[in-house]
Amino acid sequence: METVLFYLFAALTLASGLMVITRRNPVASALYLVLCFFGLAGIYVLMDAYFLAAIQIAVYAGAIMVLFLFVIMLLRLEPTELPSFMNSWSKRLYVAVTLVLGGVFLGLDLMRTVNTGADSALTGEAGAIADRLFNRYLLPFEVTALLLLVAIVGAVVMARRESPKPTASMEEV
Amino acid sequence: MTNWNVSLLAPEIVLSVCALLIMLLDPPLRRKRLAGFSESVALVGFLGALFLGLMRIGLPVDSSFGGFLIADALSTYLHILFAVIGLSVLIMSIPWLRRDGVRQTEFLVLLIFAVIGMMIMSCSAEMVTMFIGLELLSLPLYVLAGYLRNRERTIEASLKYFLLGAFASALLLMGIALQWGTYGTLHLSSVAPGSGAAPLSLPLAAAGFWLVVVGLGFKVSAVPFHFWTADVYEGSPTPVTALMSTGTKAAAMAVLLRLMSAGFAPAAIEWMPVLWWLAVLTMSVGNLMALVQANIKRMLAFSGIAHAGYLLLAICAGGTAGNAALLFYLAGYTVMNLGAFAIVGLLEGKGERFQSIYDYSGLAKRNPWLAAMMTIFLLSLAGIPATVGFMGKFFIFTETLKAGHIGLVVIALLNSLVSVYYYLRVIYLMYMKDEWGEKPVCRVPASVGILLAFTTLVTLWLGVAPNRLLDALMAAARIF
Numbered sequence: 001m002e003t004v005l006f007y008l009f010a011a012l013t014l015a016s017g018l019m020v021i022t023r024r025n026p027v028a029s030a031l032y033l034v035l036c037f038f039g040l041a042g043i044y045v046l047m048d049a050y051f052l053a054a055i056q057i058a059v060y061a062g063a064i065m066v067l068f069l070f071v072i073m074l075l076r077l078e079p080t081e082l083p084s085f086m087n088s089w090s091k092r093l094y095v096a097v098t099l100v101l102g103g104v105f106l107g108l109d110l111m112r113t114v115n116t117g118a119d120s121a122l123t124g125e126a127g128a129i130a131d132r133l134f135n136r137y138l139l140p141f142e143v144t145a146l147l148l149l150v151a152i153v154g155a156v157v158m159a160r161r162e163s164p165k166p167t168a169s170m171e172e173v
Numbered sequence: 174m175t176n177w178n179v180s181l182l183a184p185e186i187v188l189s190v191c192a193l194l195i196m197l198l199d200p201p202l203r204r205k206r207l208a209g210f211s212e213s214v215a216l217v218g219f220l221g222a223l224f225l226g227l228m229r230i231g232l233p234v235d236s237s238f239g240g241f242l243i244a245d246a247l248s249t250y251l252h253i254l255f256a257v258i259g260l261s262v263l264i265m266s267i268p269w270l271r272r273d274g275v276r277q278t279e280f281l282v283l284l285i286f287a288v289i290g291m292m293i294m295s296c297s298a299e300m301v302t303m304f305i306g307l308e309l310l311s312l313p314l315y316v317l318a319g320y321l322r323n324r325e326r327t328i329e330a331s332l333k334y335f336l337l338g339a340f341a342s343a344l345l346l347m348g349i350a351l352q353w354g355t356y357g358t359l360h361l362s363s364v365a366p367g368s369g370a371a372p373l374s375l376p377l378a379a380a381g382f383w384l385v386v387v388g389l390g391f392k393v394s395a396v397p398f399h400f401w402t403a404d405v406y407e408g409s410p411t412p413v414t415a416l417m418s419t420g421t422k423a424a425a426m427a428v429l430l431r432l433m434s435a436g437f438a439p440a441a442i443e444w445m446p447v448l449w450w451l452a453v454l455t456m457s458v459g460n461l462m463a464l465v466q467a468n469i470k471r472m473l474a475f476s477g478i479a480h481a482g483y484l485l486l487a488i489c490a491g492g493t494a495g496n497a498a499l500l501f502y503l504a505g506y507t508v509m510n511l512g513a514f515a516i517v518g519l520l521e522g523k524g525e526r527f528q529s530i531y532d533y534s535g536l537a538k539r540n541p542w543l544a545a546m547m548t549i550f551l552l553s554l555a556g557i558p559a560t561v562g563f564m565g566k567f568f569i570f571t572e573t574l575k576a577g578h579i580g581l582v583v584i585a586l587l588n589s590l591v592s593v594y595y596y597l598r599v600i601y602l603m604y605m606k607d608e609w610g611e612k613p614v615c616r617v618p619a620s621v622g623i624l625l626a627f628t629t630l631v632t633l634w635l636g637v638a639p640n641r642l643l644d645a646l647m648a649a650a651r652i653f
Binding site: 094101104105107135136137138139140143144146147149150151153154156157158160 | 177189196237238239241242279282283286289293297301302305306308309312313315316319320322340347376380
């Protein structure tokens with residue numbers, strides 16, 4: 001039962017992930033991303049990480065995606081041709097890399113080794129996760145705060161309109 | 174009990190505080206027309222970080238945050254190097270910001286954060302912190318690469334850098350996850366647990382390891398993963414290019430060094446052949462492609478790829494002496510590249526118009542001092558004796574030879590010969606050719622003048638008397 005559910009959720013995640021990057025319409029992409037997050041949450045539940053699953057739904061699928069949709073709708077992006085920066089050769093390369101990696105992982109899965117790295121924080125308790133965050137992983141946690149700050153500054157820089165001759169395509173980058 | 178010695182993070186903290194100060198105080202002060210506030214704060218920050226780094230020299234190895242942070246001689250050395258890089262890029266960028274009338278507050282903040290990311294990378298003892306440090310370094314660079322948003326080329330550079338960088342980060346993260354899945358630990362020194370088994374014997378672990386190597390290979394622009402380099406270097410503002418070509422490369426190389434000579438040293442027999450080919454390809458493709466470039470920044474980009482190849486050579490050599498050679502070469506590479514990019518930044522003129530190597534024709538008559546210094550940097554990059562480039566190559570090649578990779582050294586020597594051609598071509602143009610069209614006279618701001626004098630002196634000094642630095646680096650090269 002659990003195995004069946006796992007493959008179900010994994011297939012859901014992968015398929016919707018694929019849809020996210022192939023849709024022309026940004027709204028459709030965003031909605032598929034929500035679906036992708038739901039699939040991930042399902043996998044978390046199967047790992048007994050209930051708290052993470054709840055967070056995944058509430059924060060990612062809920063709050064963040066709503067913001068995404070807001071932004072997309074406010075900008076009124078038309079499903080247009082995005083400027084293609086990659087030639088077809090490198091596109092093919094990326095498809096090839098993806099396929100090779102997928103094949104490698106499928107092969108590895110068949111000769112799976114025991115996972116020795118199970119972390120007891122995955123018991124579903126919020127307390128255990130907080131303990132990991134503020135004890136063992138305090139340093140990366142704090143550096144992540146800087147990372148988020150940089151992301152905000154970067155987003156502001158990229159979104160600012162100050163170029164003397166703004167062209168339509170640049171404002172969306 | 175866990176040790177929370179925050180003082181080991183002092184340079185990072187000082188820089189963070191400076192970045193926050195700039196962000197908080199610049200807008201109100203700007204209204205009062207208090208010019209130069211942000212630059213001064215950034216300057217103070219980098220000088221403070223440099224000072225704190227220098228203070229740590231000679232202190233015993235210490236670790237903090239439950240072993241997540243390691244303060245050994247290697248991290249001290251890299252902190253100093255990154256502080257110098259930050260300082261130099263700051264000095265280079267101020268005239269550029271004024272010249273092209275670019276908003277500077279965010280530029281300085283992002284520059285500081287990128288340097289903090291490098292520092293975090295250099296002192297992290299396990300992969301999660303290392304990864305977040307890498308992102309903290311990459312994210313500002315994606316933005317800085319496209320900072321001039323009204324220019325088509327920089328937008329393209331930024332977008333390309335962002336997409337390929339994100340791709341590399343994804344691979345790296347996947348590799349880290351697989352490592353965690355097999356071993357349950359991400360500490361760089363003990364990724365392979367003391368089980369006695371060869372670290373890469375498990376297929377899952379091997380896949381994880383190679384993904385990490387590929388991810389880092391993108392960042393150092395080793396050859397099968399170098400596509401982005403030339404376009405991004407050409408399209409980015411020149412000070413940003415200088416930061417990318419020195420800082421990013423040094424940070425990723427340091428992590429690779431820690432990984433290869435600590436946790437995965439027992440598996441050397443498995444990764445050595447791959448690294449061998451990686452080094453050969455990186456050197457050869459870099460040098461051959463540099464031959465046909467007419468844009469000076471593209472040429473320096475491919476020359477940077479070739480130099481990454483020489484650095485990989487040092488990882489193949491391994492051992493304490495090999496690591497010391499690598500660290501020495503990093504210092505030399507950083508100094509000469511910073512100098513060369515500073516001159517490129519000065520000569521390109523408003524709007525970065527003069528970037529062709531033919532724009533350097535007759536420079537010796539126009540700006541004899543600049544031409545002389547550019548000559549020194551180029552000769553050093555080519556590895557001519559009495560420069561740091563020669564000494565660095567000499568140490569790396571000797572150690573590689575001692576490690577028994579004769580073929581590798583022969584290929585590297587041939588590569589060095591090839592590289593002489595394209596460096597000398599620029600020198601030939603500067604001295605033997607007449608001016609190509611009318612060029613504005615290049616005025617050198619005092620700050621950049623000091624930077625150029627400093628880099629020139631270090632290039633020559635380390636080329637003549639390298640021993641003191643090399644001895645100091647022997648301590649840094651013992652990696653746990």
